[in-house]
Amino acid sequence: MKIVILGCGRVGSTIATTMSREGHDVTVIDQNPDAFRRLGKDFKGKMVTGNGIDADTLRKADVGNADAFVAVTNGDNRNIMSVQLAKVRFKVPKVVARIYDPIRAVAYAELGIETVCTTCVGAGLIRDKVLDQPFGGFEQYARLGMEEQVLGPTESATPEVE
């Protein structure tokens, strides 16, 4: 598949090298060209330097022809905006955003954007290791920390899925 990855940090570069080795057509975007060093010399994919919330950059990365778009920069809001840009403007069929904030991750999942909250997943895995419990499953981890959320009228948050 043709995949575009925004953010060449530890997570982004790991997805890129793994999927490239598996034979996928990978393009990585980062605004700092130094970040591409993480990909190593053998990386076969493309690298695009630019701002991931700018449509011109996404066009340069040929997002319009991508099967999937993944946003894993350090900024939750940057990831949220860029996946919506990819989905709405470039009609990418599958978009995934990494979001640190559990509440935002759930809120945007309700809006039809696939999110991975690495905070929750990491916390869940570590908790299970500490307690010598078997793997609890990502669905369960994704709700971690949500019990404390006695905030705002969440029931009125009707998802407006496009």
Add this chain to the structure above:
Amino acid sequence: MAISNPMYIIIVGAGKVGYYLAKALTQEGHEVLVMEKDRKVAEAIAEELGEIVMHADGCEVRSMSEAGMARANVVVAVTGDDEDNLVICQMAKRKFGVPRTIARVNDPKNEELFQELGIDQTVSSTRIIFNLIEQQIETGQVIPLAALKKGEIEVVEADITPGSPVEGLRIGQLDLPPNTLIISVIRDGHALIPHADTRLRQGDSVIAMIKAEREKELRAVFAGEQP
């Protein structure tokens, strides 16, 4: 000053825009809360604006809830980052049911995208200044002032420059494209409500409401070109 319908307005971002907006709205008699995530900035403006300043990240649901966002009439996001302004407005709308959200857009390309993504109104100072400059250098130009219904309908301005073919004509005589409504004529700094007999003079600015795709034809009318 007491107003008849005070609103609860939450402003996120205490830069220059947020600060002056908060001041002006407070003076109008509205209930205002400013959220600013930078402690130093928040403290500095709190000295002047007092208790209406909250040191908090306006993108965090917990802070939004503490700010009483569920009862806000309007949420205005005026930080320097478009992605933050987008998320603030989307969360305000979807999580807290805020009826009206306004986002400052730094990159004018994002205006349309934000409206598509459910933000009620966008403001781009880049776009406004760009339009002002265009206005200075083009003749017969039709300048978009505002877009309604996601850009389907536009409010535009056309200036009657020297040599304009419509100078001296009555509005009723203009060969306007269909779906065009002349809503005002600005003359010597005053806005006139025009009628069919209003005669156009050099220096007038004509404000019209028009279907976006008719803009070229309207321009042709004022510039005397073939569309």
